[in-house]
Amino acid sequence: MSLDTLSAHVGDADDLARILGRALLTSHWLPGDLFPRELDVAAHFGVSRNLVRNALTQLAATGLIVRTAGRGTLVRDLNDWHLLDPRLSEWMSGLVDLNPQLLREIYAFRLSAEPVVTSLAATAASADDLQRIEAAFEGMAKTATSAQKRLEHAEYDVAFHDAVYQASHNLVWRQMEHLLRPSILALVQRSQHSLTALDDSLARHGRIVEAIRRGDGEQAATAARAVLERTAEDLRLAWPGIHSSQKETT
Amino acid sequence: MSLDTLSAHVGDADDLARILGRALLTSHWLPGDLFPRELDVAAHFGVSRNLVRNALTQLAATGLIVRTAGRGTLVRDLNDWHLLDPRLSEWMSGLVDLNPQLLREIYAFRLSAEPVVTSLAATAASADDLQRIEAAFEGMAKTATSAQKRLEHAEYDVAFHDAVYQASHNLVWRQMEHLLRPSILALVQRSQHSLTALDDSLARHGRIVEAIRRGDGEQAATAARAVLERTAEDLRLAWPGIHSSQKETT
């Protein structure tokens, strides 16, 4: 594949990294392909080779590509992507044609992780944390009545789960907040929520709030599972094979 | 703080990033401090400013520092570190004086996450996965008898848990393998394993193997918890507050 379809104003290295990163995330190039040479990229976007190098360095850091002197730049496989790099999450946010397999993997992860995180939050949340969770929940409730406010609703949804992760009070769990935004935004773009579905989802979120307020870890875990199962239905994710990816021995 | 105590041969940008990254990880500079200017770093290590910039770009990507034009380079707080960045894990590996709070956070994370991962592994492991797990376990057994083989034993230990994460067959969980090495190596450096303690630990690992072989998720989770509790004892981690970090409203 070539650079032809890509064009946008490139202000700095971050801009270029985002443009190329999103192209890679949407399979504009396929794993194993040879990525265009630095000088070609520089010529196409009208920037210096130096800036291109800075951008490609970022792409390499996220595992999207691998560069070796003399050989060139190779596009890497999904299995090698650093899904937990915040930059990757940022690039994924708002992409309409995100790799479906990737979406499934992220949901499978959340399905297994979020009950634990929510349980932790129930036992570790401070008054401050609880307040943030409740505020986000109220925002969700306020925006659940109209189909026009789907995007605003999604933002509150992100804030809600983010607040839960923060409330776990663990540095590692808190880093995974970044995975929430792309995965929740994808929900908005792919599913046509009926209002009754939104209502059901809201009720399930409410049970998380209650459990955390009572400090009941068991209940919190159960409630978190209920929310994610609802989400999976809305996304129509194939349930049985959700946590399987191709096997390899590397 | 200054660069004075740092000196080593710098071959490329990765070398320099590792040296500076480790210095930051061991609190050679404190959060909020102004990091030395690019030209000073370049002069000290006898390399070009360009190479320094490449190294600092990596440090910024891991959240260790933040750079703003005109202002300079600031050292960031532990809360902002991207603990899931593989490079950070690599820099952490082998550090003897790793921040104790950081170690506690990583262990708290593993204590909550690993039961889930192990349970997933029990239901998703292929024959290949199981074979790798068993091979690592046998390596652990073989090296558990002598105090001289602690390092070799640790490597098998890493391989064991790594294989379990891989067996979960989830792209996100598999990324967290990187956290294992520093956290297991820290165990070797800090605790003086008695041989009976090693024997106990080995037995607990064995129960994980059995559970996965039987495909019993519940048992696998329980066995994983047992292993980590043993580990915590060996590390003498303060148990009650293990999953608490300072609260903040960011």
Place this chain on the structure above:
DNA sequence: AGTCTATAAAATGTCTGACATTTAGGCTAT
């Protein structure tokens, strides 16, 4: 014919120096 070696070409890595841009702080004029 086949294999090993030397050479050349192509791509990424590094160095150097200059200029651009952003930030902070001080200085002046009102």
Place this chain on the structure above:
DNA sequence: ATAGCCTAAATGTCAGACATTTTATAGACT
């Protein structure tokens, strides 16, 4: 005292040259 300008300092970008690594090719030798 304050608004505005000016300057110094630090990071960001550009340009061109050279270094290093990898791959492919042509040639010599067996």
